[in-house]
Amino acid sequence: MACMKLGTKTDAFQRQGQAWFCTTGLPSDIVVEVGEMSFHLHKFPLLSRSGVMERLIAEASEEGEGDCVINLPDIPGGAKTFELVAKFCYGVKLELTASNVVYLWCAAEHLEMTEEYGEGNLISQTELFLNQVVFRSWKDSLKALQSCDDIIPHAEELNITKRCIESLAVKASTDPNLFGWPVMEHGGPMQSPGGSVLWNGISTGARPKNSSSDWWYEDVSTLSLPIYKRLISAMESRGIKQEIIAGSLTFYAKKYLPGLNRRQGTSESSSRLTPVGLGAPPSEEDQKLLLEEIDRLFPMQKGLVSTKVLFGLLRTAMILRASPSCISNLERRIGIQLDQATLEDLLMPTFSYSMETLYNVECVQRILEHFLAMDQVTGGASPCSVDDGQLMGSPSLTPITMVAKLIDGYLAEVAPDVNLKLPKFQSLAAAVPDYARPLDDGLYRAIDIYLKSHPWLAESDREQLCRLMDCQKLSLEACTHAAQNERLPLRIIVQVLFFEQLQLRTSIAGCFLVSDNLDGSRQLRSGLAGSTEGGWATAVRENQVLKVGMDNMRTRVSELEKECSNMRQEIEKLGRAKGSSTWGSVSKKFGFKIKSQMCSAQEGSVSNQKNGSGKIEKTKEKQGKHKNNLPSDG
Numbered sequence: 001m002a003c004m005k006l007g008t009k010t011d012a013f014q015r016q017g018q019a020w021f022c023t024t025g026l027p028s029d030i031v032v033e034v035g036e037m038s039f040h041l042h043k044f045p046l047l048s049r050s051g052v053m054e055r056l057i058a059e060a061s062e063e064g065e066g067d068c069v070i071n072l073p074d075i076p077g078g079a080k081t082f083e084l085v086a087k088f089c090y091g092v093k094l095e096l097t098a099s100n101v102v103y104l105w106c107a108a109e110h111l112e113m114t115e116e117y118g119e120g121n122l123i124s125q126t127e128l129f130l131n132q133v134v135f136r137s138w139k140d141s142l143k144a145l146q147s148c149d150d151i152i153p154h155a156e157e158l159n160i161t162k163r164c165i166e167s168l169a170v171k172a173s174t175d176p177n178l179f180g181w182p183v184m185e186h187g188g189p190m191q192s193p194g195g196s197v198l199w200n201g202i203s204t205g206a207r208p209k210n211s212s213s214d215w216w217y218e219d220v221s222t223l224s225l226p227i228y229k230r231l232i233s234a235m236e237s238r239g240i241k242q243e244i245i246a247g248s249l250t251f252y253a254k255k256y257l258p259g260l261n262r263r264q265g266t267s268e269s270s271s272r273l274t275p276v277g278l279g280a281p282p283s284e285e286d287q288k289l290l291l292e293e294i295d296r297l298f299p300m301q302k303g304l305v306s307t308k309v310l311f312g313l314l315r316t317a318m319i320l321r322a323s324p325s326c327i328s329n330l331e332r333r334i335g336i337q338l339d340q341a342t343l344e345d346l347l348m349p350t351f352s353y354s355m356e357t358l359y360n361v362e363c364v365q366r367i368l369e370h371f372l373a374m375d376q377v378t379g380g381a382s383p384c385s386v387d388d389g390q391l392m393g394s395p396s397l398t399p400i401t402m403v404a405k406l407i408d409g410y411l412a413e414v415a416p417d418v419n420l421k422l423p424k425f426q427s428l429a430a431a432v433p434d435y436a437r438p439l440d441d442g443l444y445r446a447i448d449i450y451l452k453s454h455p456w457l458a459e460s461d462r463e464q465l466c467r468l469m470d471c472q473k474l475s476l477e478a479c480t481h482a483a484q485n486e487r488l489p490l491r492i493i494v495q496v497l498f499f500e501q502l503q504l505r506t507s508i509a510g511c512f513l514v515s516d517n518l519d520g521s522r523q524l525r526s527g528l529a530g531s532t533e534g535g536w537a538t539a540v541r542e543n544q545v546l547k548v549g550m551d552n553m554r555t556r557v558s559e560l561e562k563e564c565s566n567m568r569q570e571i572e573k574l575g576r577a578k579g580s581s582t583w584g585s586v587s588k589k590f591g592f593k594i595k596s597q598m599c600s601a602q603e604g605s606v607s608n609q610k611n612g613s614g615k616i617e618k619t620k621e622k623q624g625k626h627k628n629n630l631p632s633d634g
Contacts (some may be wrong), residue, residue, distance in 0.1 A: 004488065012092060013083070020083060030068040032086075037079035043068065045089040049121060051112030075110055076151040077103035082306040085111065088122050096129045098140035102147040106154035130160070141167040142219055145231075149224050154192065160225070171236035172216050188309065213244050217251040225290060228252060232297060246304040253294045253309075256282055259316040260309065266456035274281070295326045302337045310334045311345040318351045318360075331363065335370025338406070346410045357424075358417045364410060365428050368403070372431070400436045407432050408442030415450035422461055425450055429468050440473040444482065447552055451487040463489045472494045496569065501560045 012023050019038040022028060028040035041189045047054040053070070060068045075082055081103040087094045088104075096104065105126035113122040134140040145164035148155035155161045220231060236245060258281045282290065291313060298305060302616055313328040334341070348360045411429055429443060437443065447465055451457065457465075466489060474482065479500035482488060490497075 012090065013087060020086075024090075030060075030070065033069065033080070034075060034079040034082045035073070037082075039082065039086060041086060045091075046086070049089045051114065051117060053111060054117075058139065075189045076106035076154045083108045085113075085122065096126065098134050098137075098143040099147055101126050101129055101134060102144050102160055103151065103154060105160065106151050106158065109158060110154070124331075130163075135163065135167045136221070138168065138171045138216075139239055141171070144220075145227060146223065149227055161230075165227070165231050165234050168216075168220070168231060169238045169240075172235055173238045173240050204410065213241075214247055214251075215273050217248050220248065221252050221255050225293060229293065229297065242299045242301060243304050246299060249294055249297055249304060250309055253291070253313065256290055257313075257316055259319065262313040284320055287316075288322050291317055291322055292326045295329050298333065300333065303340070306335070306343060307334060307337055307340045308342075310337075311341070311348070311473045314363075315348055315351075318348075318363075331367050332370050335367045336374045338367060338371040341406060343406060343409045343413065346406065347413060357414075357419050359414050361414060361424050361428060362419065364407075365431060368407060368428070368431050371400075371403055372433070400433070401438065404432045404436035404609060405442060408437070408446055412442070412445035412449055415446050416453045418453060420450075421458070422454075422465065426465060426468065434470070437473065439475055439478075440469040440471075441475050441478045443469045444474060444478050448485065448487065455487075459489060462487075463491060466492045471499045474499070476500065497560060497567075501564065504556055573598055 014021050014023050018036055019040060021040045022042065024042075026042065029044055030041050030043045030046070030245070032039040032041060032046075043057050044450065047057050056070045060070060073083065077100075084094050084104060085107055086098065104122060108122035108126060115121055115124060118190050130144065132143050145161065145168065146550065148161045148164060165276065220228060232245060232248065236242075277551050281287070295313070295317075310330060310333050314327065314334065317330060346364055348363060350357055350360045407428065411425065415425065429446070447469060450465070451462060471479075471482075471492070479496050482496040483493060483500060485493070539602060
């Protein structure tokens, strides 16, 4: 750290308890009291350097003949600073440093130690040192700014605080190798065998500095919040990138908000960005004020702050009961980048005395609404359609699809909570647009878990809950599971069976088409040049695999047709008892949406295959009989 020596005499001051004595051999003729400390000094050295001391000594001499006692209760820096001022008046050696120069300058201004009371007085000496030494170094400027915090009114009056902030802001926006550190040579700093930096061939004892954009984060985190806010504003005005500013704010928040580091994973932390430990954490009130200020300073831009940090801030804000505007802002920040969140982030406990539910479902729904509103504004919510099981839409659909999958996973996690009411579960599930889910498997899983954890639900509530999912968007595996799920209402099971059969028919038709294409390609290859033995063996294996797959699907179709036939007979019996004997009315009751053209096209594609087995012919006969039994819509 840079310093400047003032005075030439050796130290002639001696402390005894709460008093300082000047040991020049002459008895003291004045006592200066600063706080609890007394200074037994001489009048002439003081009044020859200070206009204030000259006036006070004159006034004390006029009032009485006793000992001259002067009280200085408001001197900046207190007794420690006045000790240095007294030594300066006596010409005793003292060192100006970045840590004491602000105190001395403010005290000198307070005591009017101008050039009128001696050339090279304390005001000019401290101002010169600050301009020519301190402001040229990052660390010295930081130390000077830290000292301003204790005497902020005096430092503000002399414009010292602003000048220190500007010095730091300029240096933060400049290459750090240009100030305060040794010059880089040959692509890197010259180092001694011990690893320290060499300056003109001399070991400085300092380690090489990393000139990444976050090099100043830890230094400025030592500042108090009011000064830190002013420094961040000055850096923004200097054009420092928003992501760098956000990184500093995140570092500052992690240092003084202990709750942010509790859930931080090892992969998320960095050895460079790990905040230093504090002796004692701030009080809850101070933490709440800090969190609200950090929220106001964060730029409202997607991706500048990690979603994990934002969730940590939101969780801490709920624990500390921060202002509603702060919580709402954090929810909005999370909402605009919800597609970057993880399931662990969403699982926020309910921080309330009522503890109605284990997790804060309402907060997640508000975050989802912010995301959907942003998605509509940016044009991400373009109309889409589902055709043959494939999702069609704009490229911007990817984030909302990720969010839909995330919400379905969250629903599955909160579903076992017995205190979670059906309207809350339904509201969150229904908030996700239909086009955002290519498949409804995740939603079906969440609904199944909820039904299992809430067996007391009425049949009407079960049906209302199951209407949230589209049976046409269930995969074959999900259909198979749902068809055997006793927790689902009968109406839903019938719909699942129908659409499962439809999917199997489509798959079989596709397999036959692939088989024909393979046969044609083999004939073409043999007609041209003949295939090698290895290629023929591969084709045979592919054909065998296709045949096995088709046999399995034919068996499954036969089983499903038997199940549907038995179920139709049972439903017809129930219908006769109620006066309804037609299968058409039953099918309408169960909500089938059968497209006759699709079914006939699929049947045609199956019947035109050359290698169809006897099971397929029987399937066609059953389908023909079934179509004759269906009433016409005329």
